[in-house]
Amino acid sequence: MSDEKNLAAAVTDDAREYLTFRLGKEEYGLNILNVQEIRGYDAVTKIANSPPFIKGVINMRGVIVPIIDMRIRFNLGEATYDEFTVVIILNIGKRVIGMVVDAVSDVTSLQNDQVRPAPEFGTVLDTAYIDGLATVDERMIIVIDIEKLMTAEDMGLVDQVAA
Amino acid sequence: MTLDVSQFVGVFLEESFEGLDLMEAGLLQFREDDPEAVNSIFRAAHSIKGGAGTFGFREVSDFTHGAETLLDQIRQGERRMSSEISDTLLCAVDCIRDMLRAASDGGEADTARLLQTREAIEHLLGTRPAESQEEGAQQANGADKVRGWRIVFKPQPGMMKTGNDPLRLISELEGIGLLSVRTHTDVLPSLAEMEAEACHLHWEIELHAPVEAGAIRAVFDWVEDECELLLEPLGDAPGTPAPTVAEPKSDANGTQTNTARPAEPRRTDASSIRVAVEKVDSLVNLVGELVITQSMLNEVGNANSEFDVARVERLREGLGQLERQTRELQEGVMGIRMLPISFVFSRFPRVVRDMANALGKSVDLRMEGEETELDKGLIEKLADPLTHLVRNAIDHGIESTEQRVAAGKPAAGQISLKAYHQGGNIVVEVADDGAGLNREKLLAKAASQGLPVSDTMPDRDVWALIFAAGFSTADKVTDISGRGVGMDVVRRNIEAVNGRVEIDSTPGGGTHIILRLPLTLAILDGMSVHVGDQTYILPLTAILESIQPTTEQLGTVGGVGRVVHLRGDYLPLIALHESFNVEPEAHRPEDGIVIITAASDGRAALLVDALGAQHQVVIKSLETNYRKVPGISGATIMGDGKVAMILDVDMLLRLRHMH
Numbered sequence: 001m002s003d004e005k006n007l008a009a010a011v012t013d014d015a016r017e018y019l020t021f022r023l024g025k026e027e028y029g030l031n032i033l034n035v036q037e038i039r040g041y042d043a044v045t046k047i048a049n050s051p052p053f054i055k056g057v058i059n060m061r062g063v064i065v066p067i068i069d070m071r072i073r074f075n076l077g078e079a080t081y082d083e084f085t086v087v088i089i090l091n092i093g094k095r096v097i098g099m100v101v102d103a104v105s106d107v108t109s110l111q112n113d114q115v116r117p118a119p120e121f122g123t124v125l126d127t128a129y130i131d132g133l134a135t136v137d138e139r140m141i142i143v144i145d146i147e148k149l150m151t152a153e154d155m156g157l158v159d160q161v162a163a
Numbered sequence: 164m165t166l167d168v169s170q171f172v173g174v175f176l177e178e179s180f181e182g183l184d185l186m187e188a189g190l191l192q193f194r195e196d197d198p199e200a201v202n203s204i205f206r207a208a209h210s211i212k213g214g215a216g217t218f219g220f221r222e223v224s225d226f227t228h229g230a231e232t233l234l235d236q237i238r239q240g241e242r243r244m245s246s247e248i249s250d251t252l253l254c255a256v257d258c259i260r261d262m263l264r265a266a267s268d269g270g271e272a273d274t275a276r277l278l279q280t281r282e283a284i285e286h287l288l289g290t291r292p293a294e295s296q297e298e299g300a301q302q303a304n305g306a307d308k309v310r311g312w313r314i315v316f317k318p319q320p321g322m323m324k325t326g327n328d329p330l331r332l333i334s335e336l337e338g339i340g341l342l343s344v345r346t347h348t349d350v351l352p353s354l355a356e357m358e359a360e361a362c363h364l365h366w367e368i369e370l371h372a373p374v375e376a377g378a379i380r381a382v383f384d385w386v387e388d389e390c391e392l393l394l395e396p397l398g399d400a401p402g403t404p405a406p407t408v409a410e411p412k413s414d415a416n417g418t419q420t421n422t423a424r425p426a427e428p429r430r431t432d433a434s435s436i437r438v439a440v441e442k443v444d445s446l447v448n449l450v451g452e453l454v455i456t457q458s459m460l461n462e463v464g465n466a467n468s469e470f471d472v473a474r475v476e477r478l479r480e481g482l483g484q485l486e487r488q489t490r491e492l493q494e495g496v497m498g499i500r501m502l503p504i505s506f507v508f509s510r511f512p513r514v515v516r517d518m519a520n521a522l523g524k525s526v527d528l529r530m531e532g533e534e535t536e537l538d539k540g541l542i543e544k545l546a547d548p549l550t551h552l553v554r555n556a557i558d559h560g561i562e563s564t565e566q567r568v569a570a571g572k573p574a575a576g577q578i579s580l581k582a583y584h585q586g587g588n589i590v591v592e593v594a595d596d597g598a599g600l601n602r603e604k605l606l607a608k609a610a611s612q613g614l615p616v617s618d619t620m621p622d623r624d625v626w627a628l629i630f631a632a633g634f635s636t637a638d639k640v641t642d643i644s645g646r647g648v649g650m651d652v653v654r655r656n657i658e659a660v661n662g663r664v665e666i667d668s669t670p671g672g673g674t675h676i677i678l679r680l681p682l683t684l685a686i687l688d689g690m691s692v693h694v695g696d697q698t699y700i701l702p703l704t705a706i707l708e709s710i711q712p713t714t715e716q717l718g719t720v721g722g723v724g725r726v727v728h729l730r731g732d733y734l735p736l737i738a739l740h741e742s743f744n745v746e747p748e749a750h751r752p753e754d755g756i757v758i759i760t761a762a763s764d765g766r767a768a769l770l771v772d773a774l775g776a777q778h779q780v781v782i783k784s785l786e787t788n789y790r791k792v793p794g795i796s797g798a799t800i801m802g803d804g805k806v807a808m809i810l811d812v813d814m815l816l817r818l819r820h821m822h
Contacts (some may be wrong), residue, residue, distance in 0.1 A: 043804065043805050043806075045697070045798075045805060045806040045807065045808065046697060046745070047785075047789075047792055047795075047808070048742065048743030048744060048745070048792060048793075048794060048795065048808070049743065049744060049792075049793065050792070056806075057785070057789065057798060057806050058806060059800045059804055059805065059806045062783075062800065063783075063787070063788070064783045064784070064785060064787065064788060064789070064798045064800075064806055065788055066788055066789040095787070095788045096787075096788045097788060156790070157789060157790065158790055
C-alpha cells in the first residue's frame with residue numbers, strides 16, 4: 001500500500017479517509033470519522049431472541065455496546081471467533097455499535113470522484129447503503145454508508161418508535 | 164470596579180422559578196385572611212422584581228412591579244383579595260414565568276397576553292387605563308415624542324451605607340442614552356461637619372434618550388426607598404410627574420434594554436439540584452472515613468513484616484469497613500438525587516383549577532404522600548405523563564355537574580393523586596370518581612380501527628386499549644385534552660423509565676390509573692440466577708421465595724401450560740430457558756430451582772438452573788446503544804467485567820401470554 005500517496009491526497013478538501021475491512025473476499029470502506037476504535041472479540045453476553053447477526057452486548061469501559069457480526073448479516077465469510085477476530089467500534093449518531101469483520105486492512109484516502117456509483121444488484125444487497133465503488137491498487141472497495149446501514153430498520157438496532 | 168453579575172443569572176432564574184411556584188401555590192391556597200400567606204407571596208414577587216432589575220431583565224421587573232404593588236395593597240389591608248385579583252395574579256405569575264423562560268432560552272414571550280395581563284393589573288390598581296394606553300400608543304407611534312427625561316435624584320444621606328453607590332447608578336443611566344449631569348452641592352456641609360460616609364450631594368440629570376420612565380426607574384429600583392426621585396419628560400411642561408406604576412413597554416424597547424446588557428454567556432444549561440447542607444456534610448464525613456480506611460488498608464498491605472494471622476484479621480476488618488462506607492456513600496449520593504414528589508404534584512392544584520373553570524366543572528383535588536422521595540430524573544420524566552392523566556381525568560373522567568347530580572354523586576368531582584413506596588417501587592395513583600371507561604365504546608372503537616378485539620376480552624385488556632398507539636377517542640377530543648401527549652405516549656414515557664402503567668375502571672365509579680416506578684434509575688438490589696451459560700439478575704423486590712420443586716408439585720394444564728402447586732395455590736411456571744432460547748442445564752423443572760416472584764399480575768414461578776449471589780448492581784440502559792429487549796429491563800456489569808441482563812418479571816409474564 002503506498003501510504004505516502006494517500007497521505008498527500010488526504011489533505012485536499014474533497015478527499016475523505018476510509019477504513020477498509022474485509023468480509024470474505026470483498027473489501028469494504030467506511031468513513032473513518034465513524035470509527036471509535038478497533039478491538040478484539042471477547043466476553044459477549046447474548047441477548048435473548050435477537051437475530052443471529054446480533055451476537056450480544058459487551059461491556060466497553062462501562063458502556064453496554066451491541067455487537068453485530070457483519071459476516072452473518074451479509075452471508076460473507078466464515079463466522080468464526082478466535083483471538084484474531086476484529087471488532088470495529090463505530091459511533092453512529094449518539095450510539096456506539098460494535099461490528100465484527102474478517103479483517104481490518106487499511107486506512108485509505110479517496111477523492112470524491114474516485115467513488116463511482118454502484119450498479120443495481122436487485123435484492124442481494126440494498127444499494128441504498130452503498131455510496132459507490134472505488135478502485136485502490138487494482139482492488140475494488142465497496143464504500144458503504146455505515147450510518148444508514150446501522151440505523152436501517154431490518155438491522156433491528158434501533159427501536160422503531162424511537163427512530 | 165465592575166462586578167460580573169452574569170454568572171449569577173442562572174441562580175437568579177432558578178430562584179425566580181421557585182419563587183413563582185411559591186406565589187402560585189400561595190395564591191391557590193389563599194382562602195382565609197392569613198397575613199403570612201400574603202407576605203410570602205409578596206416577598207417572592209419582590210425578590211423577583213429586584214433580581215430582575217439587577218440582571219437587566221427590565222421587562223420582568225417592570226411587569227412584576229404592578230403585581231407587587233397590588234400585593235402590597237393587600238398586605239397593607241387596603242384591598243381585599245378577590246377571585247378577580249387572584250386570577251389576575253395567577254395570570255401574572257404565568258406571564259413572568261413566560262418572560263423568564265424566554266430570557267433564559269432565548270425564546271419569545273407571549274406579548275399579547277403580557278399586555279392583556281398588565282392592563283388587567285393596572286385596571287385593578289385603579290390607574291386610568293386610558294392614560295397607559297395612550298402611553299403605549301405613543302411608543303407604538305415611535306417613541307420620539309419623549310425626547311428624554313429630566314431626572315432629579317436626591318439620595319438620602321445614609322444611602323451609601325447600604326452599599327449603594329450613586330455614581331454607579333448614574334453610569335448605568337449612561338448606558339441608556341446621552342447624559343448631562345449637574346451636581347448640586349448646595350447642601351454640602353462644611354468640611355468639619357462632613358461625614359465621610361454620607362451622601363450630601365444630589366443630582367439633576369438630563370437623559371437624552373427616547374425611553375419610558377420604567378427603564379429609568381428600574382435603574383433606581385434598589386434605592387427607591389432611600390432617595391427622592393423625580394422624573395419629568397424633557398420638553399414637556401414641568402411638574403407632570405411620570406406615572407409611577409408599571410407602564411406598558413413596547414417590544415422594541417425590551418430588546419433595546421436587552422442588548423444593553425453585557426453579552427456574557429448567561430445560560431448554564433446543566434440542570435442543577437439544590438441539596439441540603441447536612442446531606443453534603445455527611446458525604447464529606449463519609450469520604451473522610453473512606454480515606455482513613457484506605458490508609459489503614461494501605462498500612463496492612465505495605466508492612467514489611469511477615470504476613471500473620473493478626474494482619475489478616477485487620478485486613479478483614481478494614482474491608483468490612485470499606486464495604487459499609489461504600490454503601491453509605493452510595494446511599495448518600497443517591498439521596499442527593501432524591502426529591503419529594505411534591506415537585507410534580509405542586510402544579511396540579513393550578514391545573515385542576517384552571518381546567519375545571521374552563522370546562523365549567525367543579526372538581527376537588529386531593530393529594531397524598533407528597534413527601535415521597537424519588538429520583539430527580541424520574542420526577543422530570545413523570546411531569547408530562549401525570550399532567551396528561553390529570554387533564555384526562557378532568558376532561559373525560561369527571562362528568563358535568565348535572566350528570567353527577569343525576570347519578571346521585573356529589574356535585575363536585577374528586578381527583579386524587581397519591582404517591583407511596585411499595586417494595587422497591589414508587590407507586591403514583593391518579594384516580595377520579597367520574598363515569599369510568601366505557602367498555603362497549605372502547606371495543607367498538609378498537610374494532611373499527613382494526614385492532615384485534617373480541618367482546619369476551621377481560622376488562623383489563625379492554626382498558627389497556629386506550630394505550631394502543633394511534634387509538635383515538637376522537638369523538639370526545641376537546642381543546643383541553645387532546646393536545647400534548649396521548650395515552651400511548653404516557654405509557655411509553657413510563658415504560659422508558661422501567662415503570663408500568665395499570666388501569667382499573669368501574670362504570671359509574673371512576674377510573675384509577677396506577678403508575679409503578681423504580682425508586683431510582685441507577686442502582687438495584689438483585690440476585691443473580693444462572694440458566695445454561697448465561698447469568699441474569701433478578702430484582703430482589705420481585706423475589707418472594709425459591710423452592711426446589713418435587714414432581715408432585717408440578718402439573719400441566721392442557722398439556723402445555725405448566726403450573727407449580729405451592730401451599731394450595733397454582734402458579735404459572737415460566738421456564739427462563741424457553742423464554743430466552745438458552746440451552747439449560749436443568750431440562751426438567753425438578754432439577755432446577757423455582758423462584759416464586761411477585762408481579763403486578765400476581766405471583767408466578769420462574770424456573771432457572773441455579774441461584775447465584777446477591778448483588779447490588781448499577782443499571783445500565785440497553786437502549787442507549789441498542790433497543791428495548793422484551794423481558795429485559797436493562798443490563799449491568801458484573802464483577803468480572805461481563806454484561807448481565809436484568810430481568811423484567813412482568814414483561815416475562817406478558818411474553819408468556821403472547822406465545
